[in-house]
Amino acid sequence: xxxxxxxxxxxxxxxxxxxxxxxxxxxxxxxxxxxxxxxxxxxxxxxxxxxxxxxxxxxxxxxxxxxxxxxxxxxxxxxxxxxxxxxxxxxxxxxxxxxxxxxxxxxxxxxxxxxxxxxxxxxxxxxxxxxxxxxxxxxxxxxxxxxxxxxxxxxxxxxxxxxxxxxxxxxxxxxxxxxxxxxxxxxxxxxxxxxxxxxxxxxxxxxxxxxxxxxxxxxxxxxxxxxxxxxxxxxxxxxxxxxxxxxxxxxxxxxxxxxxxxxxxxxxxxxxxxxxxxxxxxxxxxxxxxxxxxxxxxxxxxxxxxxxxxxxxxxxxxxx
Amino acid sequence: xxxxxxxxxxxxxxxxxxxxxxxxxxxxxxxxxxxxxxxxxxxxxxxxxxxxxxxxxxxxxxxxxxxxxxxxxxxxxxxxxxxxxxxxxxxxxxxxxxxxxxxxxxxxxxxxxxxxxxxxxxxxxxxxxxxxxxxxxxxxxxxxxxxxxxxxxxxxxxxxxxxxxxxxxxxxxxxxxxxxxxxxxxxxxxxxxxxxxxxxxxxxxxxxxxxxxxxxxxxxxxxxxxxxxxxxxxxxxxxxxxxxxxxxxxxxxxxxxxxxxxxxxxxxxxxxxxxxxxxxxxxxxxxxxxxxxxxxxxxxxxxxxxxxx
Numbered sequence: 001x002x003x004x005x006x007x008x009x010x011x012x013x014x015x016x017x018x019x020x021x022x023x024x025x026x027x028x029x030x031x032x033x034x035x036x037x038x039x040x041x042x043x044x045x046x047x048x049x050x051x052x053x054x055x056x057x058x059x060x061x062x063x064x065x066x067x068x069x070x071x072x073x074x075x076x077x078x079x080x081x082x083x084x085x086x087x088x089x090x091x092x093x094x095x096x097x098x099x100x101x102x103x104x105x106x107x108x109x110x111x112x113x114x115x116x117x118x119x120x121x122x123x124x125x126x127x128x129x130x131x132x133x134x135x136x137x138x139x140x141x142x143x144x145x146x147x148x149x150x151x152x153x154x155x156x157x158x159x160x161x162x163x164x165x166x167x168x169x170x171x172x173x174x175x176x177x178x179x180x181x182x183x184x185x186x187x188x189x190x191x192x193x194x195x196x197x198x199x200x201x202x203x204x205x206x207x208x209x210x211x212x213x214x215x216x217x218x219x220x221x222x223x224x225x226x227x228x229x230x231x232x233x234x235x236x237x238x239x240x241x242x243x244x245x246x247x248x249x250x251x252x253x254x255x256x257x258x259x260x261x262x263x264x265x266x267x268x269x270x271x272x273x274x275x276x277x278x279x280x281x282x283x284x285x286x287x288x289x290x291x292x293x294x295x296x297x298x299x300x301x302x303x304x305x306x307x308x309x310x311x312x313x314x315x316x317x318x319x320x
Numbered sequence: 321x322x323x324x325x326x327x328x329x330x331x332x333x334x335x336x337x338x339x340x341x342x343x344x345x346x347x348x349x350x351x352x353x354x355x356x357x358x359x360x361x362x363x364x365x366x367x368x369x370x371x372x373x374x375x376x377x378x379x380x381x382x383x384x385x386x387x388x389x390x391x392x393x394x395x396x397x398x399x400x401x402x403x404x405x406x407x408x409x410x411x412x413x414x415x416x417x418x419x420x421x422x423x424x425x426x427x428x429x430x431x432x433x434x435x436x437x438x439x440x441x442x443x444x445x446x447x448x449x450x451x452x453x454x455x456x457x458x459x460x461x462x463x464x465x466x467x468x469x470x471x472x473x474x475x476x477x478x479x480x481x482x483x484x485x486x487x488x489x490x491x492x493x494x495x496x497x498x499x500x501x502x503x504x505x506x507x508x509x510x511x512x513x514x515x516x517x518x519x520x521x522x523x524x525x526x527x528x529x530x531x532x533x534x535x536x537x538x539x540x541x542x543x544x545x546x547x548x549x550x551x552x553x554x555x556x557x558x559x560x561x562x563x564x565x566x567x568x569x570x571x572x573x574x575x576x577x578x579x580x581x582x583x584x585x586x587x588x589x590x591x592x593x594x595x596x597x598x599x600x601x602x603x604x605x606x607x608x609x610x611x612x613x614x615x616x617x618x619x620x621x622x623x624x625x626x627x628x629x
Binding site: 133264286 | 363368
């Protein structure tokens with residue numbers, strides 16, 4: 001009788017100890033300043049800022065969660081950081097112009113989109129040897145994978161298209177015309193739809209990727225840009241860069257369920273482990289803004305470097 | 321930029337105010353325009369250009385505030401009318417407020433990105449250049465040789481003569497150049513940037529820093545940096561010799577003192593002239609009545625006529 005409760009209790013204790021052990025850090029990439037900011041999330045102060053490389057735009061954790069990878073687009077390199085301290089541990093050179101990066105869910109592929117040079121590169125995720133360079137029409141920006149890791153989807157910002165690449169054949173299998181200047185892209189948890197932020201308009205394009213057709217538009221705000229999941233497996237946040245708002249979208253009903261203020265050109269975001277606060281880079285304000293999701297107030301703005309873009313909370317909400 | 325162990329509170333009030341203005345202008349004027357014109361893909365670029373515009377405006381104001389009093393205090397020449405200098409103000413504003421740079425950027429970027437993409441498709445990753453000072457030195461070296469060739473080849477001199485035809489040289493005269501000559505200079509600088517992997521932000525920083533030195537070297541000010549200083553950095557005296565009638569475009573090398581920032585290039589390549597004399601500026605044949613134009617468009621047009629022979 002006591003087995004189940006004890007199992008839950010031990011799981012809860014493990015989670016709690018993991019949460020306590022996780023350092024209170026936020027890592028922010030100042031893309032136009034070539035620096036990385038480390039913020040103490042407890043005191044909400046920048047504790048360190050150091051040169052990281054040219055045009056760092058996006059960052060992500062390695063699949064084993066040991067490192068953070070910073071993609072330095074103009075330095076042609078990936079920088080591996082200790083995930084818990086933000087210290088530089090390794091630099092992988094000769095990664096050509098990495099803008100947005102990502103491992104496939106099965107960890108078999110590592111894909112890098114080169115926004116400026118109109119190309120997508122597929123790498124071996126162990127050795128980072130390039131396997132294939134695939135030229136694409138103008139400005140491939142963000143990427144998302146199919147749940148089975150067979151396809152990677154890329155938004156083409158300057159031709160207003162979505163491109164689907166078969167990772168086995170490493171060829172573009174189809175393209176679909178979508179809204180103006182598509183940016184962030186995200187797969188819904190049920191694997192049915194792709195959500196795409198339409199930067200040149202005020203909506204999210206919902207694409208039924210299996211049927212290769214547009215499903216619906218979710219109107220959010222001007223400059224619909226990028227996504228982050230709340231962590232409940234049901235909701236996702238979207239930054240509306242020109243509207244200076246954040247929209248909360250229900251990924252099951254595909255509707256906007258809430259809206260929040262987000263001054264200074266909101267860009268990338270992350271959610272705290274307790275799902276109470278949303279941290280975002282305020283691109284034009286050179287600040288990180290912290291939104292209280294309950295009171296809908298910006299509770300703090302922390303000055304960082306110029307054009308802050310990627311942000312990562314070491315202690316963050318589940319990525320689901 | 322902050323050192324790595326301090327908080328953002330270390331930012332000065334001036335920088336903070338500048339950033340607030342930058343944000344306000346971008347969010348309330350530039351970004352709505354981009355959105356309306358369906359150019360949101362360029363929002364990051366436009367943000368940087370807004371920054372460049374504001375920095376350029378600030379630089380022009382600061383240069384005027386610092387150098388103009390010096391020109392009044394220690395002038396080499398005094399003129400009854402300053403009418404001839406007005407067109408140089410226009411050249412300066414076009415260049416320093418980013419109007420010409422953005423035009424050149426739009427013209428040159430597709431070609432340079434295409435070359436860059438082809439190089440990478442061939443598996444070659446250009447180096448990434450991290451040292452700002454070395455980058456300044458390299459660009460100055462390229463500028464030196466570009467400048468020498470502008471004097472050496474008649475077809476190129478036809479354009480560069482616009483710059484030398486100013487007989488009332490002031491700190492505004494630095495940007496007085498033919499548009500085609502400026503485009504060629506921008507392309508050469510961009511090629512250097514591509515070859516050494518310098519990002520646009522570095523390029524902007526370097527350009528702003530060297531532009532201030534070059535403005536000062538054109539000032540109508542009786543000032544040298546001394547025997548050693550004139551060999552380290554281009555001074556108003558050193559550069560005036562380059563513009564001097566009878567010296568600036570004559571001899572085996574078709575002139576002297578071609579360096580923009582560091583005179584070392586003239587010393588190394590045998591074109592340095594450390595004459596200590598504040599001479600009148602202009603081109604020899606202006607004394608016999610050759611017309612190089614007074615207004616902007618006439619100067620541009622006459623240059624093409626000279627090119628055609």
